[in-house]
Amino acid sequence: MKDRALALAALLQAVEQVNLMANQGQAQTEPLATCINSLFVFDADQTEQIYGNRHQLKAGLKCLSNQLHGEAARDNTITRIALNVLHLERQFNRNPQAMQAVHAKLLDIKIQAENSGATHPDILAALGALYAEKVSPLGPKIMVQGNPVYLAQAQVVSEVRAALLAAVRAAVLWRQLGGSYWDFFLSRRQLNEATRGLLGQV
Template identity: 30%
Template sequence: MNTKYHHIAIALAGVAQSTILIPQLANTGVCSTTLYEQSIKSVFQTSPKTTVDVFGGLHNIRTGLKTLIQLLSSGQKEQIELIRYLFGSLSITSKLIKNTDALAKIDQRLTRISGLYTDMSEETIQAHIDDLSYSLAGIYSDIVSPLATKIKVVGKAEFLQNSLVQAKVRTALLGCIRSAILWYQVGGSRLQFLFLRKRICKAAQELLLEIDNTN
C-alpha cells in the first residue's frame, strides 16, 4: 500500500486520532492513555524516514483510521464536533507551514524538551506525562495558537478550568498539528474533502485490512 492516497489517509488518521482526545478531556477530564501517549510521541518525530514512522507503525493509528472512515462516510451529529476540531487543525497548520520562524521555534523547543530526558520511550513519557503536557501545551499556546483564529473547545466548565486538563487539550491539539503538517507534506489538500473523499476512505479501509492481515 504505497499510493499517494494511502499516505494522505495515514496522515489524516493521525489528525483524527489526536482529535478524539479533545472532547474526551473537555467532557470528562480524562482521555485514552494509549492514544494520548501516542500523540505525544508523534510530536517528537521531527525527521521521519517514512509517513508511518511518525506513528511508530501502522498499527498505532488503527483507531485514527477507523475514526477517519466514520468522519468521511457518515456525517452523524456526534461527528460534527470532531470534524470541527479536525478542520480547525488543518486551517491553523496551513498558516504554520508558511511561517519558517514559527517552525524553527517549535523545533528548538522540542529539542530543549527532549534534551531533559534520556529518550522518548513509552516508559519515559508515562513517568513524566504531566510535565510533558505542560511543556508541549506551552509550545501550542506561545507559537501555534497566535497564528490564526483560536480553536474553540467545547466541554464542561469544571474540566476546562482545570490547568492540567487545559494543558492536555493543547497537547492533543499539538498532536493534531503534527499530523496535519505531515498531511500537507504528502500532498493533502482541503479540496480533497469535496472531490476525493471516497478515494481517501477506500485507502483508509485498505490500510485497516493490512493491519488485520499482519496481526
C-alpha cells in the same frame, strides 16, 4: 493516498483525544501517547514510522472512516476542530520563524521526554505551553467545548493543548504529503478506500 489517510487519521486521533479530555477529563492512554510521541520524530523513512506503526493509529483510522462514511456516523464536533486545526496549520506553515522556534523547543523537550516519558504531566505541560505561545496566536483560537469542571483544570488544559499541537503536526505532515482541501471533494472515494484498506490491516 495511503500516507495521506494515515496523516489524517493521526490528526483525528489527536482531536478525538482533545474531545475526550474536554468532556471526560482524561484521554485514552495509548492513542494519546502515539500522538504525543510523534512530536519528537523529526526524520522517518515512512509515514507510519512517525507513529510507530499503523496499528498505533487504529483509533484514528476508525474515526476517519466514520467521518468519511456519512452524516449518520460523523461527529460534527471532531469535524469542526479538525477543520480549524487545518486552517491553523496553514498559518503556521506560512511563518518560518514560528516553525523554527517550535522545532528548537521540541528538541529540548525531547531530551526531557526520553527520561520521564512523553505523556508525563511535566512534558504535556511544556508542550501545552509551546502550543499556547507559538502556534495558537497565529490564527483564530480553536474553541474546545466540553465539561466546564474539566476545562477549568490547568492540567487538562495543558493536555488539550499538547494534543492540539500533535494534531497540527499531523496536519503539517498531511500537507507535506500533498494533501489539500480538495481531497475531501475530488478524492473522497480514494481516501475512503485507502482508510478501509488500512483498517483491514490493523
